[in-house]
Amino acid sequence: xxxxxxxxxxxxxxxxxxxxxxxxxxxxxxxxxxxxxxxxxxxxxxxxxxxxxxxxxxxxxxxxxxxxxxxxxxxxxxxxxxxxxxxxxxxxxxxxxxxxxxxxxxxxxxxxxxxxxxxxxxxxxxxxxxxxxxxxxxxxxxxxxxxxxxxxxxxxxxxxxxxxxxxxxxxxxxxxxxxxxxxxxxxxxxxxxxxxxx
Numbered sequence: 453x454x455x456x457x458x459x460x461x462x463x464x465x466x467x468x469x470x471x472x473x474x475x476x477x478x479x480x481x482x483x484x485x486x487x488x489x490x491x492x493x494x495x496x497x498x499x500x501x502x503x504x505x506x507x508x509x510x511x512x513x514x515x516x517x518x519x520x521x522x523x524x525x526x527x528x529x530x531x532x533x534x535x536x537x538x539x540x541x542x543x544x545x546x547x548x549x550x551x552x553x554x555x556x557x558x559x560x561x562x563x564x565x566x567x568x569x570x571x572x573x574x575x576x577x578x579x580x581x582x583x584x585x586x587x588x589x590x591x592x593x594x595x596x597x598x599x600x601x602x603x604x605x606x607x608x609x610x611x612x613x614x615x616x617x618x619x620x621x622x623x624x625x626x627x628x629x630x631x632x633x634x635x636x637x638x639x640x641x642x643x644x645x646x647x648x649x650x
Contacts, residue, residue, distance in 0.1 A: 486566075488574055492581025493588070500589035500618035504601040507533050516615075521605070528607055534615055535599035552594040555587050579629035586622030593619075 511520050515533040522531035537548040562569065562580060570576045593600045602615040 486571060486577060489571065489577040489581040489584070492578065493585035496582055496585025496618065496622040497589050497592075500586070500622070501592065503603070503618055504589075504593065507531065507601060507603045516605070530605040530607070531603055532605045532615060534602050535597070536602050536615075537599045548594045548598055548600075552591055555591040555594075559584065559587060575633050576630065579626045579633065582622040582626030582629070584626075586619040586626065589617075589619030589622070 511522075511531075511533045513533055513535055515521055517530075517532070520533075523529075524531060538551070562571075562584065569580070571580060590600045600617065600619075602617050602620070604617060604621075605615045606613040
C-alpha cells in the first residue's frame with residue numbers, strides 16, 4: 453500500500469490512524485540502561501582479581517594455617533591461599549573445565565533472557581551485577597590457573613567455614629538478593645519491562 457504524499461509533495465506521511473514509529477535505541481543507550489549492573493559487575497571483578505593477585509604474590513599455593521597464613525583476628529579470621537577445582541563448598545571437585553563451561557553458559561543465558569529476568573529494575577541489576585562479577589572472577593581463575601583461588605578463612609569455634617573469595621561472596625549475595633526480591637514480588641516486573649523495551 454502506498455502512503456499518500458505530504459502537503460509539500462516532497463515526502464510521505466503515515467495515515468492518521470497509524471502511530472509514528474519510535475526510533476530504535478542505540479547501543480550506547482541500551483548499555484546505559486544497565487549501568488548499575490555493569491558498574492557492580494566490574495567493581496566485584498576488579499576487587500576479586502586484585503585481592504587474588506595480592507594473595508598469589510604474598511604466599512604460595514597450599515598455605516593454610518601457621519606459619520604461612522596471615523592472622524587477621526586470632527581464632528576467627530585468617531588469610532590463606534588454597535586452590536579449589538570445584539564449585540562452592542568444594543562440590544564437583546576436579547571438574548574445573550566443566551564448571552568454566554557452565555559459567556559461560558550461565559552468562560549467555562542471563563544475556564538472552566535479560567528481559568524475562570527483569571534486568572531493567574534496579575534491585576535486579578544490583579543482584580545480577582554482583583552475580584555476574586563473581587562468575588567472571590572465578591571463570592578467569594579457572595582459565596588462567598586451572599582452579600579458583602580461595603583465601604578468606606573464617607572459624608566459628610570448632611566449625612570452619614569453607615574458604616572462599618570476593619567472587620564467591622558476590623555470587624552468594626547476588627543470588628540471595630534476587631531470591632528475596634522474587635519472593636516479595638507477586639508478579640515479576642519482567643512483564644512490564646518486556647512491554648516497554650523494544
